[in-house]
Amino acid sequence: MANGVWHTEYGIEINLTKPDLGVDGYPGLLEEIMTSVSDRNPQLLECLAHHRGQECSSEVGGKSPWMFVRRGRVGGRRPLVAAHLPITHKPTPAESDQHKATKERVVETAERYGLSADAEVGMPHRRAVTDAVVTGPTGIRIGWEIQYSPLGPSGVRRRSVVAIDNDITPLWVAKSDRADLIDRAPWARVDDMPWREIVSGSEMVIRGGYRHLQVWRCLPSSPLHCLDTDGAGHCDSIHYEWFLPALCDPPKPPVVIEDLVLTSATGDSVPVFVPSRGGGRAGRHMWVPSSDCQTWRELTGQWEPLPGPQEQETDDEITFSEQEIDRTCRAGEEGLFRSDARPVRDLGQPTGGLTLARVPAQRSRRTTWITAVERAAAASALGCPPWEVGPCLRCSQVMRRYGRNAAMACGSCRAEADPRPA
Structure with missing residues (x-):
């Protein structure tokens, strides 16, 4: 992968291995070059070899000399890497059909329940489009973002901010338990289903992102574990924790996508952010029944509204190696580059547990x-x-x-x- 690109509008050479990108006097440059190609001039970044009049392997192969930048993941590091367009992951026809089928199912479900729903809603003064916006009877607006293809944390953060600024609560839908969007904004995970099953009305269960609050007295007769003895005993205290429906006692019925379309718009299901027990800004985003949210807020005293997306996260910090720029075209080697596998983010474990x-x-x-x-x-x-x-x-x-x-x-x-x- 290339470690440098040419900025066609500023006429500058960018070194992706340096914190200042090898230039001075260009505030916001990092955010600009990492903006999605769909939201910027696709010819903004150019292969350095092509700019210098040298052979560009990508162009020789009938492709493009234009480039994009993303975060890599190699050995725990997050370097910036550049590659030639088209981007490394282009949605296949099956993925595009999945996306379209899910979006249409959300809109059709909302209309069947008598709710207002619109597809492909553009944001005012922004080059951003929300897949579907469902409006409830009291004016609650839910912006459904069907994200089956990879999208980095910065993209989730940016689009969530746009939605919130327009009084829309984002609801991201993923099909992978490794999706970067998980716990970076309100989310839900469904199965990886063929588009025909989605269109035919096959059950789409929410596998992750929706939880119920459990409050229990820690006695030997309780089937739920003790939070203070690591499950090895019972302390006679009162605990509370968030569980997936199937792990509740007794088990709760599964939540399907039609349930979430309706209850999120009516306010019967609400998004909350549950901080980790260690404090700080780490925690979990989840959709929960509004009655459970009320109980949790009374127990914890956390009445603050849902926090906005974090500006930066530990596992999202860019690593700069301070190397000399390489002006050779690396188009033929890009297919050999392998990022580390993305970690599983949706673990399904109980979370947010505390003892009264x-x-x-x-x-x-x-x-x-x-x-x-x-x-x-x-x-x-x-x-x-x-x-x-x-x-x-x-x-x-x-x-x-x-x-x-x-x-x-x-x-x-x-x-x-x-x-x-x-």
């Missing part, structure tokens, strides 16, 4: 106040109305204290008081 702080144990009968957060979490975990939640008479831990068949003391205290086998 325990009420301090008390041995007196004085009044114990239960916060609204503790009451909501306990009610969800115990499967009872919030007004039936109260403190154990003996240890003051939150339990189902009131209502039919309720007890005055928690199971642990009853077992301690009467250790005989049940």
